[in-house]
Amino acid sequence: MGIIDFKATKCKHCYKCIRNCEVKAVMIKNELAEIMPDQCILCGKCMQVCPQSAKTLISDLDLVKGYISRGERTIISLAPSYMGLLKYDSIGQINGALRKLGFTDVRETAEGAALVTAEYTRLLKEGKMDTIITTCCPGVNDLVEIYYPQLIPYLAPVVSPMIAHGKLLKTEMGYDTKVVFLGPCIAKKKEAEDARHAGYIDAVLSFVDIKRWLLEEGISIESCEDIPFTNQNPRVNRLYPVANGIISSVLATEKEGDHYRKLYVHGIRNCMDLCDSITEGTMEGCFIEMNVCSGGCINGPLVEDEKISRFKVKLDMEETIEKEPVPWEEINPIMDQLSFQKHFMNRAPEEVMPTEAQIKEIFKMTGKRKPEDELNCGACGYSTCREKAIAVFQKKAELNMCIPFMNEKAESLSNLVLETSPNIVLIVDKDMKILEFSGVGEKYFGKSRQEALTMYLYEFIDPSDFQWVYKTHQKIHGKKVSYGEYGFSTMQNIVYVEKEDMVLATFIDITREEELAKQEYEKKLETIDLAQKVIHKQMMVAQEIAGLLGETTAETKTTLTKLCRSLLDEGSESEVR
Structure with a gap:
């Protein structure tokens, strides 16, 4: 199933997607950009920077609407970034708004984050891994599996909060329940389809999808009923979408200290630099929170509202979210019943x-x-x-x-x-400044290309036709123009080039043809002169034998006169051509 849709007709060969793709998962084939699915980590950067909107996300909105219209039990797993990315007066209003759309229940993904935090805490307590890289961000997981497979042993063998929550909800509600994840991440769509944990998440929606749906239904979150969430309070685990949120959750949950140094890194380039450092052996004994989105999930690729400041969102969430951990007695029963382990694999292309x-x-x-x-x-x-x-x-x-x-x-x-080119080529701008002048022009106008490029057209020929073409944007085709001062004749084609706002002309030398035509015309004039002499002589004879010839003489004169006119007319037509 595709995730990012590519419209080839919109691609304009700007290569902006390649320049902004840190892992170069975009290829150019037949002059069009294509995403390589086996190498893409779905950071969404190509969608964000494409000036032609040639790349768009394939939405699951119609799929989810189908679940609800068929009466299937459908539950939302709501990513904690909602606290900074959706507008509401009280948290429960979001629950009320989503229920109005037809969802059976709305649960916070942070509920799954609490289970992941417990797993991280266990790994830190065991201390068996030299360095631990968090695995909540599917983009980071793809980055390591595809581009840094040597670092797979450092990935915490734990599923993401979304998968943990999906598994929890399916266990509680039954596997026929449809679980829909709602968040700002594209990579979650690919993670949901991963065969290693397929079936726990049935669809993925973005906040853009849900805002559009609410608008279609005329639902305003701020005017909805405040309905409390049915899940346990996830407390500090709501901080997962902000930078350092995972570390904050782990530190609040740990009962005892550990020997790991804590570090958080966000942004693809920074993540890659850190991976290089780990590969070189310069990073040891660390617990590393890693996220491909700069600033964390609150700055995900599907956050389209430019008015939202990730810095303000981070401050607001850190101020309002309680820093208390989820009590162990609420987590242990679940941990004893379900496994949240994950196996990572080398997916580096050969x-x-x-x-x-x-x-x-x-x-x-x-x-x-x-x-x-x-x-x-x-x-x-x-x-x-x-x-x-x-x-x-x-x-x-x-x-x-x-x-x-x-x-x-x-x-x-x-x-x-x-x-x-054997023809003269001239290009001028609106001021008749010469922009281009073919080398053959020197032969006719006595100006070298270098000289001509410093001149204006009116300095050596009449620019009237060029000015008319520029003003009217109409073309002149096949016009004969003679330059007596230069001793040659031309057939001219002059056109306006709209894209460059300039006038282009080609002059074809027809001097030889004109000379031949003139010679031919002169021959015809000689023929006519000879014919007129014959007519005159005939008339003289006719006067002597007028009585004998009668009207025949007049007919002869008329016929010969027509012949002369015909020859003259033919000569004139040749001159026009």
């Missing part, structure tokens, strides 16, 4: 790396023959030309993604046309 010779061959294809040709500009989305070459070899990228190379190639082709 990719063939190019040899040095193959990389150099790819470099040659993009005009990089010397080290200084490797600009490492990053315009293609890859940090270095070498990374891009490797991606090309692995068929994740294409040669024409190199912007400097394509620009140079386009300029070369443009210059080739200007240098080799």
Whole structure:
């Protein structure tokens, strides 16, 4: 099942998604961006930065509406980030609003977070793991399993609060109950479908989905009844969505201290840097809270309200949420009954790396023959030309993604046309400033390209036609213009280029054709002159034998006169052509 929908018709080859994807899980195929599902950690960054909205999230909203319309028992597992991302006067109003939509019950995911906290506390108490990385964030789990499989032994073998809560609710309510997770995370959709714990979460909705649904039904949370949640008070575990929230929950729950140093890291780049440090062996004996979203879940990819400040949300939640742990007597019975363990696996893709010779061959294809040709500009989305070459070899990228190379190639082709075309090419702006002037123009106007590019068109020819084309945006096609002062004639095509707001013209040299036409016309004039002499001679003869010829003479004169006119008319038509 797809999670992020990609609309190819909207992709404009800007490569912004690649530039912003830290793990480079976007490939370019046939000049269009495609997400590689086996390498994507679903951070949602590509959706957020795409200027054309070519990538959108596939929603489960219709699926959930179907559950409710069919009368199936459907329960919401409400992520604790609701406290900062939804507007309400009292917490119970959210329960009241969601029940109005038809949900059987609304339970806080923080209830599952309390169970996860208990598992973390147990791991800290046992002290068997050298370093422990929290596994509440599915994006972090994917990051390690796909890109840092050597760190899998450091992942806490514990499910996320969402899965723990789903398992708890299914056990309590029956496995025919539909459990819908509501939160700000995209990666939760993939986690819900994971075969390792499939069946505990039936659908995932975002706060964007629920706000749209409430709007459709005309329901305002602030005006809804305050209905208390039926779950036990999760207390400090409501802090999970803010940075340092997991550590705060663990410290509040621990009865005894441990030897682990506590550290929280958020943001993909920071998470990757930390993974590199752990790999290098510089981080030992740590309990690390890790989240791919900068600031934690309260800044998830599906938080679209720009007015929401994650800093204010963090402060507000830390001030209002009680720091007391959930009593052990409420947790132990559940822990004895259910297991919340998880097994992580190596999902790193097997990719063939190019040899040095193959990389150099790819470099040659993009005009990089010397080290200084490797600009490492990053315009293609890859940090270095070498990374891009490797991606090309692995068929994740294409040669024409190199912007400097394509620009140079386009300029070369443009210059080739200007240098080799037998026709004069002129480009001017609205002020008639010459922007381009083909080399052949020097032969006709006596101006080199370098000279012409410093001049205005009216400095050597009449710009009237160019000005008319610019003003009207209409074209002139096949107009004959002679330049007596320069000694040649042209056939001109002049057009307005809207995208560049300029006028482009091509002058075809027709001097030779005009000379031949003139010579042909002169020959016809000689023929006409000869015919007129014949007519005159005929008339002289006709006068002598007028009595004998009668009307025949008049007919002869008329016929010959028509012949002369016909020859003249034909010459005039040739001149027009």
